[in-house]
Amino acid sequence: MIKEYQTIREVSGPLMIVKGVDNVTYDELAEIELSNGEHRRCKVLEVNGSDAVVQLFESSAGINLAESKVRFLGHGMRLGVSEDMLGRVFDGMGRPIDGGPEILAEKYIDVNGLPMNPAARNYPSEFIQTGVSAIDGLNTLVRGQKLPIFSGSGLPHAQLAAQIARQAKVRGTDSSFAVCFAAVGITFEESEYFVREFKRTGAIDRTVLFTNLANDPAVERIATPRMCLTAAEYLAFEKNMHVLVIITDITNYAEALREVSAARKEVPGRRGYPGYLYTDLATMYERAGRRRGSEGSITMIPILTMPEDDLTHPIPDLTGYITEGQIILSRELYLKNVMPPVDVSSSLSRLKDKGIGEGKTREDHSGTMNQLFAAYSAGKDARELATILGESALSDVDKLYAKFAEQFEDAYVGQGFDSDRSIEETLDIGWKLLSILPVTELKRIKTEHIDKYLPKAE
Amino acid sequence: MGKIIKVSGPLVVAEGLADAGMADVVLVGAQKLRGEILTMTGDRASIQVYEETAGLGPGAEVVTTGSPLSVELGPGLLDNIYDGIQRPLEEIRDICGDTLTRGIDIPALNRQKLWEFKPVAEVGASVSGGDIIGTVQETSAIEHRIMVPHGVTGTIQSIEQGAFKVTDVVAKIKSADGKVTEVTMMQKWGVRKGRPYKHKNLPEVPLQSGQRVIDTLFPLAKGGTAAVPGPFGSGKTVVQHALAKWSDVDVVVYIGCGERGNEMTDVLMEFPELTDPKTGEPLMKRTCLIANTSDMPVAAREASIYTGITIAEYYRDMGYDVAIIADSTSRWAEALREMSGRLEEMPGEEGYPAYLSSRLAQFYERAGSIECVCSDDNPRSGSLTAIGAVSPPGGDTSEPVSQATLRIVKVFWGLDASLARARHFPAINWLNSYSLYLDNLQGWYDENLGEQFLANRAKTVSLLQEESSLQEIVKLVGQDSLSPEDRLTLETAKMIREDYLQQNAFVDIDSFSSYDRQAKMLAMILQFDQLARTALGAGTDMKKILAVSSKARIARAKTVEEDCYQDEYAGIAANITAELKALAAGGDAE
DSSP, rough: OOOOEEEEEEEEETEEEOSOOOOTTTTEEEEEETTSOOOOEEEEEEEEEEEEEEEEESTTTOOOOOTTTEEEOOOOOEEOOOOGGGTOEEEETTBBBOOOOOOOEEEEEHHHHHOOOGGGGEEEOOOOBBHHHHIIIIIBBBTTBBBBBOOOSSSSSHHHHHHHHHHHTTTOOOOOOEEEEEEEEEOOOHHHHHHHHHHHTGGGEEEEEEEETTTSSSGGTTTTHHHHHHHHHHIIIIIIOOOEEEEEEEHHHHHHHHHHHHHHOOOOOOOOOBBHHHHHHHHHHHEEEEETSSSSSEEEEEEEGGGGGGGSSSHHHHHHHHHHHEBOOOOHHHHOOOOOOOTTTOEEEEEEHHHSSTTTOTTTTHHHHHHHHHHHHHHHHHHHHHHHHHHGGGGGGHHHHHHHHIIIIIIIIOOOOOOOOHHHHHHHHHHHHTTTOOOOGGGTTTTHHHHHHHOOOO | EEEEEEEEETTEEOOOOOOOOOOEEHHHHHHHEEEEEEEETEEEEEESSSSSSOOOTOOOOEEEEESEEEEESSSOOOTEEETTTBBBHHHHHHTTBOOOOOSOOOSSSSSSSSEEEEESSSSTTTEEETTTEEEEEESSSSSSEEEOOTTTTTEEEOOEEEETTTTTTTEEEEOOSSOEEEEEEEEETTTTTTOSSEEEEEEEEBOOSSSSSSIIISOTTTTEEEEEOHHHSHHHHHHHHHHHOOOSEEEEEEEEEEOHHHHHHHHHHTTTBBBBBTTTSBBBEEEEEEEEETTSSSSHHHHHHHHHHHHHHHHHHOOOEEEEEEEEEHHHHHHHHHHHHHHHHOOOOOOBBTTTTHHHHHHHTOOOEOOOSTTTTTOEEEEEEEEEOOOOOOOOOTTTTHHHHHHTTEEOOBBOOOHHTTOOOSSSOTTOOOEEEOOOOOOHHHHOOOOOOHHHHHHHHHHHHHHHHHHHHHHHHHHGGHHHHHHHHHHHHIIIIIIIIIITTTTTTTTOHHHHHHHHHHHHHHHHHHHHHHHHHTOOOHHHHHTTHHHHHHHTTGGGGGGHHHHHHHHHHHHHHHHHHHTTTTTOOO
């Protein structure tokens, strides 16, 4: 029997204290009924004797302490899942907002999920072709990887994410794939951009969208990514789909978490974020992966904007410690109109070594990748030297390197948001660029690959 | 029996626990979630629960087990993977699938498996705690030595031979007052208390890791302690994996503490395929994995470090050289901070509890090179080397965990983001890293590698140091302003960096270098430097010196196959001498 309590004693920010409760458990979901009949959801953060500290997911405006009622529902926050979710749009708490019917849930799953047994993970090693050279060639994405995009305000991360969602495929397979998209505290315009992109390409039928916009309650943002991941886990590990999860923007999520932490008067960690930010982020990011008992996979691309482009800010910093690499966007390249402005030198994919090479991409991939990294870095150094001491100070080889760096940014990175390159095209462009340099400089590539792939001088 | 009165995340407060002692393990709620008592006030206990506490509420029952958090020690630990409180993850997967459901209670050591017990002590022999009474071939690489439990002394009344389960009695020991103790192959030990030893020795033998920058410049001794701090993407995990793979120890305990799940999967899938250069057996056969990844409950993360080091101490007591690798101690400290915050303790620096540094010190101090506890007629010694990764926020080591660690450990391998970006791996910064074991190890070096080795090492360090100050000048006024000698210094330093310190963990031949190889490679580079200086002094042009063919051969020396490197290196050395002497004499290099 569900009891109702009319004993709200205190509401402050997103927190509420309910007195005299009985049989309430930690992390239990509750519902508040306002005097006008409106329902709002909340969850238990702490129970102390007969007092419960409850966190609201919605605004506290209009809650009348004397007349509002609280009902504890006897379970944690759950999401009703079914394959019919594909193609639908939900709000940040998982309620349909596209005017369609309610989802007839096949089952209800706790949104917090369960940790994956490390012994049950399957190491990600299948190459995903995103059609973006800077990713495929140099920071290769594999199925089951979590690879965030570190962006800055005003940089085109949405376009890049949409491009990846549109173009990503594992070659030689036609297994069913789906996109789970969570908009966390972003603007209507950004969210609408994604919706239109998905509609334009027809991907919308394979997409589950959860939207919490900038004007939606901030604390709801704590639930939104978990809703999205729960849907993704269901599709991936129960329906054997390959799911691409895009969550944008993690910075807004972390801020919501900070708001609740501050309201609880917890000892703050760096920059006021709670000390458990790492663990909290990890329980989301680690839900990506592959399992030995299932065909499906979750590949995750969280997007976050680095405040002031600062990589050492706690959000990108802690994210980088959990995720398997990062794609960093560069303001400098953006201003040069190199699109997508991927800063290849500071970007990294930790899982690339297992996903490339013969049988996966091509035998020369690893060698050319290292050579391109080294050459681009030498080229940038040469360019820098030229700005200080003048071009004449460069040796002949350095001049070639500087030329290489220019063309590399132009031709290799700056492919635009509409071009979809096969991995062979990407590798061939790499070779063409490397042919700018004297063959003796190509120390990181095997000689037989040079003989086989280096374009012959005309 | 107690009752819960408060639940706040992993912290549960219960009252009515007057029968429980401090640090007892308790079973919480209907699901019997395991937890540990942190504080007691009257009959009220604060408990950290090792599993997710969702669904617990006031009124739920709490029962004490009456014993502190313990691990099971016996055959079956190696070639296995456990969570932070020693639950076998492979077996859990067989029972409840790919995710970790709550309240699972599976014994750490398989109770059904039979082990072939071979007695080495005889009936009537008088034994005391720590004495070996029998052996079990635990894996193809490691012989497990069954020891008399600590505190038991007497004569062996009976001893068995044959296949037994870990819980079967394999020997009976009768003490002087007639009390008979039944000895099984399994012991239990509380994780928070170090296992005893007779006495500690100074560590005087290097732990050979096969990593040139470590073994040559910043060596670690067997029984020593080391820390690897570095920002993300600087290759911490690659360094830790390389140490777990190639360290010349008998047993490795690898703790994945609050890190990525896929890293543990990587170890699980890769180690059975790799061969230990020392025994020729798969590396997994000497490895015990403790995995408490970042998405697993935070309180168990705190325990995982202790679980790991207790298992490591147990193998040390058998007389083995053991290494424990913890990735990452920062995540452990964060778990400590989270529990401390929930207990509403007064925070120290950055919210970490005031006892952070003493806890860290206690952990590292359990390392050491020791004489094992056993009767005097059959002495044996073992060592336990502790290596901890530190993940400082933003790579800034001024934060409390790094600083507290650096006060204790003797070796510091500082990883550098700028080296990693330049794809120089391992990205250990040679200017700020250090090892305090050089003096202790001098005897070993002089005896095994010759006195020249340490002299060469010192020369290398000073060349690198000099390079960094010369680079400052070059940045301001360009390379042309340097004297030929200084330019040679830059060249030699570059050779040291690129041809020696850089090492590719993903290329088979290069991933491991024996000490002999290291000594010879380093000698070659310094020989080049010395002879080139003579040639410069004789007025030879710098370009000619740098163009000699032996310089290019040095660059390729690290990829020479293991079976022919000695001849090749001797050839290169002769080549260097011939070419540079000819140049000095004014002749042509050809």
